[in-house]
Amino acid sequence: MVAYRAGKLADLRARVAGLEGSGRQGGRGLPFGDARIDGAFPQGGLPLGQWHEFTGEGMEGETCAAPAALASLMAAPLMASAEGGGEAVWILRRGDLFGPGLAGLGFPVDRLIQVCARNGAEVLAVAEDALTTAGVAVVLAEVEGLDLVAGRRLQLACEKHGATGFMIHRRPHGRSAGAGQKTGGSAAATRWRIAQAASEAGPGGLGLGPPRWRAHLERCRGGRTGAWLLEARNAYTCEDTHGAHALRLVAELGDQRLVPAAHLRLAG
Amino acid sequence: MPNWAINAWSRRHTCASPVEPFALIGASRGLRVVSAVNESAAALGLYPGQKATDAAALCPGLVTAEASPEADTAALEALADWCVRFSPSVAPDPPDGLFLDMTGAAHLWGGEVAMTADLRRRLALNGLDARTALADTAGAAWALARHGATPDLIVPPNEHEARLAPLPCAALRLPARAAGQIERLGLRRIGQLTDLPRAPLARRFGAETLVRLDQALGRSPEALTFRRPPTPWFARRALAEPVSAPDDLARITGDIARDLCQRLEAEGQGGQRFQLGFHRVDGQSRQVEVGLSRAARDPDRLTRLFLPRLDQVDPGFGVEIVTLGAWGVEPLAGKQVGLDSLLQPGRESRLDPLVDRLINRLGAGRVWKARAVESHVPERASAPGPALQACEAGTPAWDPELPRPLRLFHRPEPLESVLALTPDDPPRQFQWRNRLHRVRLAEGPERIGAEWWRSPIEAVRNDQIRDYYRVEDEAGLRLWVFRSGLYDPETPARWWVHGVFA
Numbered sequence: 001m002v003a004y005r006a007g008k009l010a011d012l013r014a015r016v017a018g019l020e021g022s023g024r025q026g027g028r029g030l031p032f033g034d035a036r037i038d039g040a041f042p043q044g045g046l047p048l049g050q051w052h053e054f055t056g057e058g059m060e061g062e063t064c065a066a067p068a069a070l071a072s073l074m075a076a077p078l079m080a081s082a083e084g085g086g087e088a089v090w091i092l093r094r095g096d097l098f099g100p101g102l103a104g105l106g107f108p109v110d111r112l113i114q115v116c117a118r119n120g121a122e123v124l125a126v127a128e129d130a131l132t133t134a135g136v137a138v139v140l141a142e143v144e145g146l147d148l149v150a151g152r153r154l155q156l157a158c159e160k161h162g163a164t165g166f167m168i169h170r171r172p173h174g175r176s177a178g179a180g181q182k183t184g185g186s187a188a189a190t191r192w193r194i195a196q197a198a199s200e201a202g203p204g205g206l207g208l209g210p211p212r213w214r215a216h217l218e219r220c221r222g223g224r225t226g227a228w229l230l231e232a233r234n235a236y237t238c239e240d241t242h243g244a245h246a247l248r249l250v251a252e253l254g255d256q257r258l259v260p261a262a263h264l265r266l267a268g
Numbered sequence: 269m270p271n272w273a274i275n276a277w278s279r280r281h282t283c284a285s286p287v288e289p290f291a292l293i294g295a296s297r298g299l300r301v302v303s304a305v306n307e308s309a310a311a312l313g314l315y316p317g318q319k320a321t322d323a324a325a326l327c328p329g330l331v332t333a334e335a336s337p338e339a340d341t342a343a344l345e346a347l348a349d350w351c352v353r354f355s356p357s358v359a360p361d362p363p364d365g366l367f368l369d370m371t372g373a374a375h376l377w378g379g380e381v382a383m384t385a386d387l388r389r390r391l392a393l394n395g396l397d398a399r400t401a402l403a404d405t406a407g408a409a410w411a412l413a414r415h416g417a418t419p420d421l422i423v424p425p426n427e428h429e430a431r432l433a434p435l436p437c438a439a440l441r442l443p444a445r446a447a448g449q450i451e452r453l454g455l456r457r458i459g460q461l462t463d464l465p466r467a468p469l470a471r472r473f474g475a476e477t478l479v480r481l482d483q484a485l486g487r488s489p490e491a492l493t494f495r496r497p498p499t500p501w502f503a504r505r506a507l508a509e510p511v512s513a514p515d516d517l518a519r520i521t522g523d524i525a526r527d528l529c530q531r532l533e534a535e536g537q538g539g540q541r542f543q544l545g546f547h548r549v550d551g552q553s554r555q556v557e558v559g560l561s562r563a564a565r566d567p568d569r570l571t572r573l574f575l576p577r578l579d580q581v582d583p584g585f586g587v588e589i590v591t592l593g594a595w596g597v598e599p600l601a602g603k604q605v606g607l608d609s610l611l612q613p614g615r616e617s618r619l620d621p622l623v624d625r626l627i628n629r630l631g632a633g634r635v636w637k638a639r640a641v642e643s644h645v646p647e648r649a650s651a652p653g654p655a656l657q658a659c660e661a662g663t664p665a666w667d668p669e670l671p672r673p674l675r676l677f678h679r680p681e682p683l684e685s686v687l688a689l690t691p692d693d694p695p696r697q698f699q700w701r702n703r704l705h706r707v708r709l710a711e712g713p714e715r716i717g718a719e720w721w722r723s724p725i726e727a728v729r730n731d732q733i734r735d736y737y738r739v740e741d742e743a744g745l746r747l748w749v750f751r752s753g754l755y756d757p758e759t760p761a762r763w764w765v766h767g768v769f770a
Binding site for chain 1: 431443523618621623626630635636638639640646647652669670671672674676677701703708710711717738740743
């Protein structure tokens with residue numbers, strides 16, 4: 001009886017997954033290379049062929065540097081992956097994305113097409129168009145808000161060729177926090193909230209160390225939520241990391257004064 | 269067109285049809301002067317250049333109107349666009365002429381005679397008096413159209429010299445001073461000029477006289493400014509019945525794209541810009557242009573780019589001729605279409621349609637790829653480049669070890685209430701965007717000066733120097749701030765934030 005029920009449940013789970021999860025069995029994931037993060041995702045890594053939502057905290061909602069950096073570092077391995085990879089398309093509302101800064105983080109800027117849209121609707125239209133184009137592996141878009149319909153359309157576009165979308169919420173300059181921060185509901189595979197975190201001082205206590213971010217995984221379809229302190233492994237260096245993921249999970253023995261223990265505990 | 273100003277005026281004011289003496293009055297050096305007269309006024313002895321008061325005295329019943337040379341020029345350009353139905357290269361020749369390069373186009377109308385007849389008939393239908401001449405050179409055609417014996421001359425090849433000889437020297441488009449001098453010396457005909465030795469001719473009447481003479485005789489080339497660059501890649505479809513329905517326009521667009529693309533394919537060429545022209549029954553034409561980021565000749569793709577723009581085309585009472593021209597034509601290697609290319613197309617060919625769609629929808633300036641530029645001034649270090657061109661080896665690259673912000677502001681934003689130890693220390697605390705930031709870690713300075721070699725040496729000043737610091741506040745916000753100018757104990761230092769690090 002128990003075995004029968006378990007078999008039935010597994011069958012139903014597979015059918016539900018087939019209905020909601022991009023039609024691919026199980027789906028692909030891009031591992032971060034650290035079991036503490038990868039365990040949160042049912043695919044064993046960042047789900048591919050779906051889209052992800054990034055929001056910033058406080059002033060980051062306006063300048064949108066940290067969410068953009070984290071999204072680009074998660075996207076970079078996809079462009080260089082097997083099957084020839086693909087180009088990235090970044091849809092902006094303001095042309096303030098600075099190529100040298102992006103290159104310094106280790107993002108292949110020479111394979112990035114930048115598009116400046118005129119309004120929010122155009123951002124979504126261009127994102128959908130780019131996601132359905134074969135040869136585009138990654139689409140990053142700076143959006144003001146997303147509703148359920150837009151989210152669902154993006155999901156359908158992602159499924160067409162298996163491209164991965166990164167929707168970065170950005171408040172227009174001068175608008176107060178909280179306004180226009182509609183999230184895409186359940187259509188996104190994951191939702192992240194990103195804040196900048198204090199970096200460790202450079203060698204000899206001088207200067208700044210590699211940039212760090214506090215990343216909260218607020219929602220993850222079929223997985224667990226979590227909060228981690230991440231560091232860019234190869235920011236502003238020429239050194240080769242031999243294929244390791246550009247993001248490194250900072251050990252919990254970090255600076256306890258700056259990072260409260262509650263944030264470091266693996267959620268779930 | 270001898271009566272261009274009058275004709276253009278009547279076309280602008282269709283309700284008025286002056287049969288009585290009529291003249292256009294314009295201002296010339298502070299005087300009110302007759303600038304154009306119609307036939308009945310000319311019969312009464314009025315002529316262009318006459319004072320307006322004299323003309324009114326001579327002919328009390330004279331009807332006058334204000335001349336407007338700008339509107340005439342615009343009308344001439346519109347007529348040049350209309351003439352594209354005859355030849356793709358049309359050059360307006362202000363104030364009252366048009367050059368049409370008919371090379372290789374006349375056979376479409378069944379010969380030069382039939383073509384000029386058609387042109388004259390259509391112009392007459394539109395109420396335009398025209399004199400036409402077809403000759404080997406633009407200069408000869410100009411002279412024969414204005415001074416020839418009949419209003420529709422067609423000069424057989426290599427006979428223009430003989431035809432020009434009896435014409436007055438004014439037919440040579442000479443500068444006014446030289447023309448007057450030639451007239452005074454009793455040289456009445458072009459034939460007399462050609463008989464003279466060339467060197468004294470140039471010395472006496474100026475080099476331009478000689479150039480004009482050579483241009484008319486075909487001894488020296490003449491560059492005409494065509495309304496659009498001539499292209500041999502040109503397709504034309506004349507319709508038996510004028511059409512105006514959007515579906516019909518879309519179908520014809522597809523047909524004509526296929527015509528042109530077949531020719532391009534046969535010759536192994538591809539075009540980068542395509543212009544579709546709809547010539548309407550009422551003599552106006554509407555143009556739609558699309559650009560491709562890479563030369564191509566796929567008719568379906570071209571049609572798809574044109575279709576969203578067809579709703580901007582106002583067909584009026586109907587479109588009777590559709591033309592399609594290709595510019596930027598360059599050799600395009602033949603590619604196998606189908607089979608394996610469907611499964612594994614090259615990266616470039618997969619992205620081309622997307623980039624074209626985006627460029628035609630948003631504008632060329634809104635789709636780009638950042639290129640490194642050899643400059644240490646941050647705002648110059650990155651420049652937008654074409655979205656679909658791989659970087660060649662040997663182009664400059666950014667130094668990854670120089671930390672640069674992820675977001676660079678177009679204009680640096682000022683920092684307020686800055687606490688800093690001058691001259692060399694980074695700020696300790698400052699206010700930016702209404703928030704107080706205490707600096708926890710800082711790095712710098714990195715001194716970046718203006719590129720003095722770009723401007724004259726006098727313009728180089730010390731206050732264009734910036735000292736950049738990378739600072740991190742207690743919340744982890746990393747900013748790129750700078751102090752402008754050299755340290756000066758007398759004036760308070762000015763601080764700015766130029767970008768946000770990730």
